[in-house]
Amino acid sequence: MATPAAGLLTGCAMGGDDDSGDDSAGRGEKTAENPFGVKADAPLEVVIFNGGYGEEYAKAHEAMYSEKYPNAKITHSSTQEISKTLQPRFVDGSPPDVVNNSGAGQIDPGALVSQGALADLGELLDAPSLDVPGKKVRETLLPGVVEVGSYDGRFHVLNISYTAYGIWYSTKLFADRGWEYPRTWDDHIALCRTIKAAGIAPWTYAGKHPRYMSWPVISTAVKLGGLDVAKNIDNLEPNAWTSDAMRTAADAWHQIVKDQFILPGTPGLDHVQSQTEWCRGKAALISCGSWIENEQKAVTPAGFDMAIAPTPSLGAGDKLPFEAIRGTAGEPFIVPAKAKNVAGGLEYFRTVLSMRGAKDFTQKVSALSVVAGAAEGATLPPGLTTVVKALDASGANGFNWVYNNYYRKLERELVDAACGEFFSGRIGPADFLAQCQKGADMIAQDSSLKKYKRA
Amino acid sequence: MRHGKYPLIIAFLVPPLVLYGVFVLSPYLQAFQISTTDWLGYSADANSVGLDNFVQLLRDDYVWNAIKNNAILLALVPVLTIALGLFFATMLNMGGRAGRAGVVGVRGTAAYRLVYFFPQVLSVVIIAVIWQQVYHPNAGLLNAALKPLGIDGPSWLGDPRTAFWCVLAVMVWANVGFYVVLFGAAMQAIPRDIYEAVLLDGAGRLVTLRRVTIPLLWDTVQVAWIYLAIAALDGFILVQRMTDGGPNFSSDVIGLRMYNTAFGSDTKFGYASAIGVVMFFLTLSVAVLALRASRRDRIEFS
Structure with missing residues (x-):
């Protein structure tokens, strides 16, 4: 009786020593088809903020991921309290693979970066797009998307919706x-x-x-x-x-x-x-x-x-x-540095940023995707139609701030x-x-x- | 018999003590430890910084501003709530004029008692949301009621001159009902013949309340005082929901400061724990002081 209680009493909310952040163990062979070296059967855990956009769009993205990796078990969950739900898991070093860090309960992204809690998503930008032939993911994005997710030159946060x-x-x-x-x-x-x-x-x-x-x-x-x-x-x-x-x-x-x-x-x-x-x-x-x-x-x-x-x-x-006009990317997604399947997280983002994934997102949540041209052919509500026009007219004159x-x-x-x-x-x-x-x-x-x- | 006593006692005592140790004591102890670190909450890295957090806290104007507001709450909420609670309980229990005047309640006592208790049944968040709408500057109940009187009401929660007092009023409103019932129950326990004797001596209602009822209720009032003092040092939920500490920090309280430092706009868990530790000692001292200050000789009915 005394031993577990003593363990609990001395156990600390701050967690113990952490293992190294090297995730190479969780990766398979890198190929042109599989630039991040995703292990085909590695499970993927996705946590979605269930807010204005709901969670259906994410389930669709997960289904697309499953098409490519049918043997990967995907665990989907959603919450409105990202910070309270996930803080203990960040601390004990077992965070999910993909987190939609959004809403009022968002975890301060600057703090996450400063504590080395986020994986560098740079690889994602230089990987080929899933379905836009001949283009890297970086080249399919609207202007400012990389900048707003970058901290001291490293791309840590992928924002998937474009906001004016x-x-x-x-x-x-x-x-x-x-x-x-x-x-x-x-x-x-x-x-x-x-x-x-x-x-x-x-x-x-x-x-x-x-x-x-x-x-x-x-x-x-x-x-x-x-x-x-x-x-x-x-x-x-x-x-x-x-x-x-x-x-x-x-x-x-x-x-x-x-x-x-x-x-x-x-x-x-x-x-x-x-x-x-x-x-x-x-x-x-x-x-x-x-x-x-x-x-x-x-x-x-x-x-x-x-x-x-x-x-x-x-x-x-x-x-x-x-x-x-001020245009910027919102609805942040991250891959924690200590995620078990960092490669899977990157591949999931590549799915989200495929033309198919982006069009599906635009259609499902009536918001603009950060992928250029994803709104073409979609029927948008009146307000969003004016947003598309305003962003077009603003073009290269668009600006943003990130403080x-x-x-x-x-x-x-x-x-x-x-x-x-x-x-x-x-x-x-x-x-x-x-x-x-x-x-x-x-x-x-x-x-x-x-x-x-x-x- | 003696043989079987200890296993029984242990069987009953150990589980609650273990639960208390794990879920109450250990988090407290950890908070003390975390308060001496610079932990930022999302990694296992934390460096011990000694008492730096407390030194910084001494110079933090925002914390002092919040403590000032809690001090005002502490000075006013218990007094107002107990005064109103005693007044209503008296009216409900001995305010009526009929028959043996002074020893029955006003007409409709049962209905009033029910209505006063309503806020106690609602969750604090619901209370905050309801009052947020009552205080709505253009569509709210309050300004709608003032309009026919030719008064353009202020924007209540949007004005630093009124926001804090609006929250304070809701705090009193939400608490009074419970104490009406509590004091009412205690009054019922006071023997009627004492009142009859007092009335024969020609005492009015106010004198009866001051000289007879309150002294006889003193134990209950004391308990109420401590509960309310602790509540006044908190106030977090109402403030967070109704004003989020604004405008311009005018309605900030220390609980909200702690919350925002850890979960809101910062992730400084070490510093927030230091605020929590200060709050712990403040609450403890206030409870002890309230007990001391209100200590009087016990009156027992024989």
Whole structure:
């Protein structure tokens, strides 16, 4: 009786010594058909985040994997609490082979990388695509997919869905009223006046997650000052948040606060509540990513026809054109470094990124795949159709930032709080940027956090 | 008889003690150990850093801000809840005017008692979700009720001036029902003839409550005080669901700080454990102080 109890008492949540991260034992022979050396009978364990996309799409990918490796036993499970479910398994060195690290319970990816918990997915990029002849996997991906999943030059996180961030409006509301989405800042302010005069609030936002409004502010600054604005923020450069471009952008956005263009009570609404006010026609514009259409499915009135648009241009001096929009890959997948079947995990990703896998994903979840051209021929809902168009128009001018992946706390807690103060009118633009900068400096000085460099 | 005693005692005592040791004591001990490391939670690597986490904690403004809020909760939640609980219990048990005035409850006592107990039946998460809707600035019950009075209500949970107090109010609301029932049951145990004697002496209701009922209920009040003090040092679920500590950390509590440090925006399990250890000692001291401060002579009915 005493022995097991004593064992448990001294046993530690932090696990014991770990074995080496070398996974060559789990690999078979590498061939052209099998570039990662997958053992045909090696079992594969996949854990899916059961959120907006559900899990059916993943089951389809698993079935495709089984076609090629019929003797591999696939264990599928899904959860909404990735971090709580999997943390003990990371610690004791027996994580699953493929993890869809997503949702509110996502494990901080920067922390995983810094603790060496993730396999390097570089091999995947240079392997030939499964069904796009003559192309490597890398060449089938949309721009930015590799960059957003890379930490200090190593590709660790594969994001499988392509997301655009912009301003959303109802084309029906705008057509009915004869409004047009503004291309310049002055037109935007003029339109806000018109909308307000019509008895509708021009703006609302996720009051309890005000970081949603940091996206248009930073987008405006990047379009004004160029890509370095975002890169400096990502690299925690001194005074990156208080750069001239950020100042001008914050000053501009302060206008919608000063002129009371924001739906009263917005600071008390969470993201779904504010998006619902928007769907009910109480507000005309909202900042969100392309998941909004799925998220609001249940309450969007028929014929609402939501559309995404880039942030308005500040003026002729902008470095990027009006069409430039923030596009990035989301819905992260990882292969843990200590997975038993790393090769199987890589092969699973190759299946996901095959044209067949990508088309199936697009069809099943009504979201864009990161594989270029996967949306061709698919019937997409109205909002997503505008996303495809916006990304097309943006093309090579598209931009992104990644500090939110590197330093989750900076966006989720610190910039979030500053945005809340700014957009509810309690602080002005200078204090807003100073508060963001203070947060960034705090992260920069925190020696317990690994710092990443964006190239 | 003596021969069979020990096996029996051991058979009954050992399983619960082992369970307690494994599931309560050992995690506590581990948390103490983890709090002296820089463990980041997703690998087996952890270096001992001594008391660094605690030193850092002393200088962490966000933690102090959370502790300040817990201190306010500690000062107000028990007092308000017990005051309201005693008031309602008194009304339900001796507030009526009919017959032997002062010793029966107001009309509809049974129904009130049921209604007061409702929040206790709901899970805390449900309570948080319900109140989130009540506090909805545009479509919520509260501002809808204020509108006919010509008042444009604030955005409640969205305003740092009100958010924390909104949560505090819900905390009191959620707890009062239980203590109404608890105090009510204790009042029932007070012999009626004491009240009759007091009434003959011409004491009013307030004096009766202050001089007779509360002293006789003191043991129960003391227990309530400790429970509520511990609850006030927590408050995690309500805050996390209703405001997530915002806006701008105005409603943060120490439990949420610990959670976010480990599972939320950071994965600093070592530092979070240090916060947990501090919380442990705070709660322990508060419980001991509450016991000490409220110690009085026991009154026994003969």
